Amino acid sequence: MTVAGALAGALAGGALVAAAPATAATVDVGGTSYDVTSAVAGKYHYQAAYSETNDLLWVTSTAHAFVDGVPRAAESELNALDPDTLEVRRTIEARELGAGTASERVEGMYGVAVDDENDTVWTSTTREDAVVVFDQDSGDRVATVEAGHSRDIAIDPYRDVAYVSDPLGGTITKISTTTYDVVETISGVTAGFSPMSLDLVVDEDTALLYTVNLNNGALVELDSLARQTRVVSQTGGQRASGIAVDLDRDRAYVASQDSRDLRTVELSTGTVLETVDAGAAALNVAVDHDAGLVFTAVFGGSQVLVTDADTGARVGAIDVGYAPNDVVAVGDVIYAVDREDSVAADGNRSRVWRIAPTGSGDPDPDPDPDPDPEPAEASVSVAADDAELGGTVRLTGRNWLVRDGSSGSRIAVKLNDGAYSHVAGSGNLSIWQTVDAADDGSFSVDVPLPDGTDAGARGSAPAAEPGTYSLRLLSGSLKTGDTTRSVKTADFTVAAAEDEAAEPTVTLDAADAQVGGTVRLSGENWLVRDGSSGSTIAVKIDDGAYSHTSGSGNRTIWQTIEVGDDGSFSFDVALPDGSTSGARGSTPAFGAGTHSLRLLTGSLKPGDEVRSVKTADFAVAAAPRNPVATTIGVSGAKSVRLGKRGAVRVAVRGDDPTGTVRVLGARNGRSTTLGSAKLGGNGKATVRYAARGPLGYQRLRVAYAGDADNRASSSGWRVRVFGASKVATKVKKKATRKRRGKVKVVVKGQAQRPVGRISVSVKGKRGTVRASLKRGKKVVRLPRLKPRKKAYKVVVRYHGSVKHTSAKQVLRLKVRR
Numbered sequence: 001m002t003v004a005g006a007l008a009g010a011l012a013g014g015a016l017v018a019a020a021p022a023t024a025a026t027v028d029v030g031g032t033s034y035d036v037t038s039a040v041a042g043k044y045h046y047q048a049a050y051s052e053t054n055d056l057l058w059v060t061s062t063a064h065a066f067v068d069g070v071p072r073a074a075e076s077e078l079n080a081l082d083p084d085t086l087e088v089r090r091t092i093e094a095r096e097l098g099a100g101t102a103s104e105r106v107e108g109m110y111g112v113a114v115d116d117e118n119d120t121v122w123t124s125t126t127r128e129d130a131v132v133v134f135d136q137d138s139g140d141r142v143a144t145v146e147a148g149h150s151r152d153i154a155i156d157p158y159r160d161v162a163y164v165s166d167p168l169g170g171t172i173t174k175i176s177t178t179t180y181d182v183v184e185t186i187s188g189v190t191a192g193f194s195p196m197s198l199d200l201v202v203d204e205d206t207a208l209l210y211t212v213n214l215n216n217g218a219l220v221e222l223d224s225l226a227r228q229t230r231v232v233s234q235t236g237g238q239r240a241s242g243i244a245v246d247l248d249r250d251r252a253y254v255a256s257q258d259s260r261d262l263r264t265v266e267l268s269t270g271t272v273l274e275t276v277d278a279g280a281a282a283l284n285v286a287v288d289h290d291a292g293l294v295f296t297a298v299f300g301g302s303q304v305l306v307t308d309a310d311t312g313a314r315v316g317a318i319d320v321g322y323a324p325n326d327v328v329a330v331g332d333v334i335y336a337v338d339r340e341d342s343v344a345a346d347g348n349r350s351r352v353w354r355i356a357p358t359g360s361g362d363p364d365p366d367p368d369p370d371p372d373p374e375p376a377e378a379s380v381s382v383a384a385d386d387a388e389l390g391g392t393v394r395l396t397g398r399n400w401l402v403r404d405g406s407s408g409s410r411i412a413v414k415l416n417d418g419a420y421s422h423v424a425g426s427g428n429l430s431i432w433q434t435v436d437a438a439d440d441g442s443f444s445v446d447v448p449l450p451d452g453t454d455a456g457a458r459g460s461a462p463a464a465e466p467g468t469y470s471l472r473l474l475s476g477s478l479k480t481g482d483t484t485r486s487v488k489t490a491d492f493t494v495a496a497a498e499d500e501a502a503e504p505t506v507t508l509d510a511a512d513a514q515v516g517g518t519v520r521l522s523g524e525n526w527l528v529r530d531g532s533s534g535s536t537i538a539v540k541i542d543d544g545a546y547s548h549t550s551g552s553g554n555r556t557i558w559q560t561i562e563v564g565d566d567g568s569f570s571f572d573v574a575l576p577d578g579s580t581s582g583a584r585g586s587t588p589a590f591g592a593g594t595h596s597l598r599l600l601t602g603s604l605k606p607g608d609e610v611r612s613v614k615t616a617d618f619a620v621a622a623a624p625r626n627p628v629a630t631t632i633g634v635s636g637a638k639s640v641r642l643g644k645r646g647a648v649r650v651a652v653r654g655d656d657p658t659g660t661v662r663v664l665g666a667r668n669g670r671s672t673t674l675g676s677a678k679l680g681g682n683g684k685a686t687v688r689y690a691a692r693g694p695l696g697y698q699r700l701r702v703a704y705a706g707d708a709d710n711r712a713s714s715s716g717w718r719v720r721v722f723g724a725s726k727v728a729t730k731v732k733k734k735a736t737r738k739r740r741g742k743v744k745v746v747v748k749g750q751a752q753r754p755v756g757r758i759s760v761s762v763k764g765k766r767g768t769v770r771a772s773l774k775r776g777k778k779v780v781r782l783p784r785l786k787p788r789k790k791a792y793k794v795v796v797r798y799h800g801s802v803k804h805t806s807a808k809q810v811l812r813l814k815v816r817r
Contacts, residue, residue, distance in 0.1 A: 029306050030315035033358040038351040039086035041079045045337035045350050046110045047326040053116040054136055056080040059352055062108040073108030086352055092139045113153035115177050117552050124150035131164055143180035146716050147173040154200035160552055165195040167214050178551050181671050189229050190218045196241045212240040212254055233270035235263050242284040253294050255282035262296045264312025274312025278305050286329040295334050297324040304336050320353045332357050378485055380473055384492035390451035396444045400437040402482045408437030410479040414472040420460040466496040466607050493606040495529040510618035516577035517708050527567040528607045534563025536605035540598040546586040592622040630654035632715040634702050639720040640691040642750055650702055652683045654710040663689040664701040691721050695751055695803035723750025727798050727809040735815045741782045745796055749804045756801040763793040787817045
């Protein structure tokens with residue numbers, strides 16, 4: 001089945017205006033009738049992503065000009081489309097780079113992903129080795145993050161991270177979606193790792209990232225929670241590019257360019273169940289899970305291939321524009337974008353395609369009432385704000401009814417899915433308590449927690465300790481005719497039962513407080529319940545009257561304080577700058593006047609004490625003027641020996657900037673300060689920092705904290721951290737007139753075994769023996785040498801690597817007759 005249709009688009013006043021889409025045709029594929037519509041939304045589309053919160057389809061498009069045979073982005077934009085009509089609702093145009101220079105271009109946008117949790121849209125600016133984040137509502141640029149030769153982006157809203165694939169550099173970069181810091185770089189997963197498309201399967205308990213290796217067709221699974229990686233299958237796909245996963249079906253679908261096919265893989269075994277010829281290069285793939293169909297963008301042709309999600313068998317194909325680059329599934333509607341460029345002189349043949357089951361989204365003109373409506377879903381909540389060992393938590397539920405609705409369920413309650421059991425009794429000892437719901441299905445009971453011992457009525461096996469807990473509620477087996485259910489509460493923190501600690505104190509120094517400035521908070525006795533560490537304090541301004549303008553979680557928490565293990569702290573609270581945007585902006589805008597701070601603990605750290613302490617009121621003066629944007633120039637040595645101190649020269653350009661600059665690196669997946677310095681009167685400073693592992697190239701960040709007149713800013717800095725090396729030799733076989741000698745070369749290196757090349761030469765003799773180290777060692781056979789009284793000088797050189805310095809040793813060797 002093929003379908004073809006085109007609509008005209010026009011450029012008006014420099015802004016793209018999409019003509020109203022028209023139904024190109026209605027086609028039948030595998031017994032399902034589809035309406036296919038299309039519209040113009042830009043030149044040469046690359047990818048699409050759907051925002052459920054805003055009900056928008058975001059589409060990237062980039063046109064290129066060739067300079068000396070090299071493509072350069074000439075026009076690029078990010079369009080938001082109405083997913084039903086395909087009309088353009090808003091456009092974000094790419095910024096210009098290198099204006100007036102030989103490298104003048106626009107910042108081309110290619111990949112796209114939506115983060116509805118933070119109301120942002122992410123794009124991969126592949127040729128600029130970065131990703132750019134925009135606000136979905138305003139279109140403002142929120143962040144630019146270096147991420148290598150970025151291609152695909154996947155967002156995990158449960159853990160506030162984004163994954164960005166870099167097939168050229170062989171990495172997947174993990175970025176915080178709230179701070180926009182790089183928290184981890186994943187590499188070396190397989191030989192020649194070159195990750196292309198990403199498919200992320202996530203919920204509260206799952207975080208599985210799937211990708212395919214462009215170089216060898218390997219299908220890879222990365223479990224972010226277990227921090228484990230496995231090669232699911234060597235699929236055999238040549239230049240494998242697209243990946244989609246259906247966990248319920250135990251299937252993955254791999255689209256490949258050079259082998260021109262779609263391969264259906266069984267996830268549990270890695271078996272390739274079916275290979276379907278796509279007829280041309282296949283690039284990206286999406287799944288309609290409910291319909292059981294897989295849709296593949298055949299980039300080398302002009303079709304979307306349709307296959308069976310269970311068997312992998314070919315079902316049919318739908319014609320779209322030439323070179324469909326991406327395909328996405330939104331419920332039962334499929335969207336495809338193409339890069340058609342062969343007809344219209346202005347290049348505007350590129351279209352967005354909507355492939356929807358006939359009548360999809362239309363209201364039922366005469367809906368029949370459900371003769372057997374589903375009962376309301378059972379719900380449960382737990383109140384555990386002050387939970388401690390030996391205490392209680394309040395469990396509340398609704399709609400816990402037997403199957404015929406005549407009475408309430410009998411519910412078994414387990415701690416941490418049965419991890420804790422009673423120490424005595426009969427029957428299933430992992431059932432910690434039973435609850436009988438009322439006839440209306442409701443209940444509200446106190447659940448006694450274990451007391452931390454392994455004996456008595458409240459003892460448990462094993463003995464309970466402070467930590468994170470949950471309750472599992474099960475029904476169906478304890479009462480005849482009951483409904484079978486398994487519902488887990490949210491996690492809650494249980495602290496140790498402790499005597500009351502000393503009252504915490506707080507002191508405020510706000511003598512020079514002004515809008516956009518800082519005030520100093522100091523405190524003592526801010527400890528968790530068992531006294532083992534300091535609290536984590538949430539600071540609110542005027543009891544939460546002012547909120548951050550963006551970010552996830554509770555935006556009324558203006559800052560958090562990590563208290564030292566002795567319970568004391570001294571911390572500068574950065575006041576809002578009076579604007580309603582940016583890192584220091586607030587809702588509403590912060591102004592001069594009388595304010596206060598509220599310090600709260602108990603919810604941000606397991607085992608913390610619940611407190612609420614308010615400071616005295618303080619006066620805040622108006623800022624003298626709005627702070628200006630700053631830029632950072634960085635220079636210095638780009639190689640530093642491990643364990644030594646490197647130095648970078650930092651120049652902050654702004655309005656006489658003052659304050660602190662820091663050098664930040666990543667440690668255990670978190671940003672950490674390696675060194676800091678105060679700016680001099682010229683806005684310059686030299687920051688000395690500690691060179692830490694791992695060996696090799698590291699990407700550091702130089703951050704300026706800002707002051708009342710200057711905004712904070714940061715810049716990247718790439719440095720090579722290397723270790724020392726030393727060459728040791730041992731004669732394995734002595735040389736004689738008739739026999740060539742052998743020398744064992746051992747290269748020892750700082751932190752890890754060196755790799756790379758060695759060379760062995762005999763002074764006064766032609767020729768050099770070259771070899772590669774294996775596990776830091778190599779046995780080298782010397783050239784034939786004549787006996788003589790004077791010893792030969794054998795020069796052994798290690799030529800170094802990115803991770804280690806070069807080294808040499810001279811061996812004196814006598815040759816016997």
